[in-house]
Amino acid sequence: MAHKRERSLVELYRDDPERADAIAFGRRTGPSRRGFLGGAGLAGLGALIGTQIPFAANMPSGLVPMALAQAPANAPKTLTFPGKAPGLLLLQERPLVAETPEHMLDDDVTPTEKFFIRNNGLVPDAIPSDVNTWRLTIDGEVNTPLQLTLGEMKQRFPVVRYKLQMECGGNGRNQFVPEARGNQWGNGAIGNAEWTGVRLRDVLQAAGVKPSAVYTGNFGADPHLSGATDRQSISRGVPIAKAMDEHTLLVFEMNGQPLPVIHGGPLRVLAPGWPGSASHKWINRIWIRDREHDGAGMTGTSYRIPRVPMVPGSEAVNSNMMVMQSMPLRSIITSHANGTELAAGAREIALRGSAWAGEKTVRAVDVSIDFGQTWQSTTLGAPANKYSWQRWQATVRLPSHGYFEVWARGTDQDGIMQPHVAANWNPQGYGANAMHRVAVLVRS
Ligand SMILES: Nc1nc2c(c(=O)[nH]1)N[C@H]1C(S)=C(S)[C@@H](COP(=O)(O)O)O[C@H]1N2
Ligand SMILES: [Mo]
Numbered sequence: 001m002a003h004k005r006e007r008s009l010v011e012l013y014r015d016d017p018e019r020a021d022a023i024a025f026g027r028r029t030g031p032s033r034r035g036f037l038g039g040a041g042l043a044g045l046g047a048l049i050g051t052q053i054p055f056a057a058n059m060p061s062g063l064v065p066m067a068l069a070q071a072p073a074n075a076p077k078t079l080t081f082p083g084k085a086p087g088l089l090l091l092q093e094r095p096l097v098a099e100t101p102e103h104m105l106d107d108d109v110t111p112t113e114k115f116f117i118r119n120n121g122l123v124p125d126a127i128p129s130d131v132n133t134w135r136l137t138i139d140g141e142v143n144t145p146l147q148l149t150l151g152e153m154k155q156r157f158p159v160v161r162y163k164l165q166m167e168c169g170g171n172g173r174n175q176f177v178p179e180a181r182g183n184q185w186g187n188g189a190i191g192n193a194e195w196t197g198v199r200l201r202d203v204l205q206a207a208g209v210k211p212s213a214v215y216t217g218n219f220g221a222d223p224h225l226s227g228a229t230d231r232q233s234i235s236r237g238v239p240i241a242k243a244m245d246e247h248t249l250l251v252f253e254m255n256g257q258p259l260p261v262i263h264g265g266p267l268r269v270l271a272p273g274w275p276g277s278a279s280h281k282w283i284n285r286i287w288i289r290d291r292e293h294d295g296a297g298m299t300g301t302s303y304r305i306p307r308v309p310m311v312p313g314s315e316a317v318n319s320n321m322m323v324m325q326s327m328p329l330r331s332i333i334t335s336h337a338n339g340t341e342l343a344a345g346a347r348e349i350a351l352r353g354s355a356w357a358g359e360k361t362v363r364a365v366d367v368s369i370d371f372g373q374t375w376q377s378t379t380l381g382a383p384a385n386k387y388s389w390q391r392w393q394a395t396v397r398l399p400s401h402g403y404f405e406v407w408a409r410g411t412d413q414d415g416i417m418q419p420h421v422a423a424n425w426n427p428q429g430y431g432a433n434a435m436h437r438v439a440v441l442v443r444s
Helices: 003-016 016-024 039-049 150-155 200-207
Strands: 089-092 097-099 137-142 147-151 160-167 188-199 215-220 249-254 269-270 283-289 304-306 321-323 330-333 340-342 348-356 362-368 391-398 402-412 437-442
Touching: 016 160, 137 200, 147 200, 150 188, 150 249, 160 249, 160 283, 188 200, 200 283, 215 321, 269 283, 283 362, 330 362, 330 402, 330 437, 348 362, 348 402, 362 391
Parallel strands: 137 283, 340 437
Antiparallel strands: 089 097, 137 147, 160 188, 188 249, 215 283, 249 269, 304 321, 330 348, 348 391, 362 402, 402 437
16 A cells, blocks of 8 residues: 555656655645655655665755656756667757657767767758868967868877767756756756867967957857857857867768767867867858957856855856866766665665866765765776866675665866765756666665
């Protein structure tokens, strides 16, 4: 009898999470179901999940179990798109935005079919059939403005290939309370592909960067959503020093194949370790500026974070906002999807995951199965090259059947760790990097 009721509550969560929350935790309204679990709720939690919680005593009060935190009723649809694997999450149709669920990021090098998509505007339709005729203009604070075709670039400059992570600035946004504006990414707006291209540095040096150069301003061929031809869907850039980094590329191949149009082909910028929006797709002009670029996505609360933490939910003060540079530290569990059920008797779990830290490297990844009471170190690989993510693995013992959460927490090269909850709230939700949690159920 009791079992029946538990099941129906789980079903209720699936169908009507707001109501399920009200029933289980006595809450009637509110935009977020996170963080409101009271003592009474905790008592009924085992029943709700349908099994014992061996480490329930360690559960922080207010923690909503991972198995329930992702309300399937609000879960996005999946993407159907040529060349893309089933299972990518469709966050938005126009512009097209799709996330890779963490468990689909279980490759050392992210296959193109699993790589996330983030468009701000429309996909350009006038892509030349001969991609080598694609033109890029370099102008502004340079001695010799250049117009180069992709074919000429391949001839003139060394072609290099690196494994580089590219991560949306808003990755992890769904961790923010109160909810921040924008696509509610989990941790899957990230990919670590192998990119082939020429160094942006070589092209800029050919143009001769003037001492007055401060910033790049990127322009691409994707039309604005409104169709207005005088508006950019996005136009961001990076300081000259980042443009001159040997890993900042003009990319024309992804995983050994011509760069797909959906990922910015024939030509895109790849500025690894920085918000993905600095990796301009369909690039056709780089304007070298004598000041910080002020194109679409450079000002206000766009890709800008508070210098001094602001009150969550309040209005941003412009003078307190600065352009986000390096992405933060993050580690994810990729071997098991949230909600994984293991057969009765399973007492060991072989975990794998990825970790990265923007401009930095990751020193350690630790895992916990007891809500953070104890931690176990993992075997963490070195990056294939700078800005490549790192893979980790660990075998963890489970003491019994029941409900567990696997938590993964990275530590960067300076000893800084991921927080328990997203910090430095900002209106458009950049930089959330709380530790990753995955619910695992072992059947009795
Ligand atoms: N021209 C152009 N470049 C762009 C974008 C865009 O909308 N237009 N989106 C940016 C953002 S916000 C991200 S996170 C990455 C996503 O790249 P992807 O779609 O290849 O994953 O591209 C960046 N470059
Ligand atoms: Mo992004």
